[in-house]
Amino acid sequence: MGVRRRPDTFTMRVNPILCDGFGHCAELAPELVHLDEWGYPIIVDGPIRLSVPAALDSARYAVRGCPRQALRLEYQRPARAESPGRRRID
Numbered sequence: 186m187g188v189r190r191r192p193d194t195f196t197m198r199v200n201p202i203l204c205d206g207f208g209h210c211a212e213l214a215p216e217l218v219h220l221d222e223w224g225y226p227i228i229v230d231g232p233i234r235l236s237v238p239a240a241l242d243s244a245r246y247a248v249r250g251c252p253r254q255a256l257r258l259e260y261q262r263p264a265r266a267e268s269p270g271r272r273r274i275d
């Protein structure tokens with residue numbers, strides 16, 4: 186049994202099959218989404234720290250506002266610190 190670590194970053198992903206390319210997400214989260222020349226979203230490279238509440242609020246707003254449900258958030262947990270007592274030495 187281990188300690189359950191809380192997520193500390195998130196990444197916003199778009200499903201290109203579902204996306205209609207009308208670009209509502211860029212209006213809802215302009216700091217996270219830019220549009221390519223055809224109007225399809227280009228999401229800023231993640232991960233984004235959860236300690237930036239404005240970014241998370243914008244991302245959630247865009248996910249909720251996407252008419253095709255093509256956006257989703259993935260939360261990442263911090264990397265596991267290796268215990269020095271159990272480190273393997275080869």
Ligand code: SF4
Pocket residue numbers: 199203204205206207208209210211224225226250251252253254255256
């Ligand atoms: S709002 Fe959704 S469907 Fe519209 S461009 Fe953005 S990801 Fe695609």
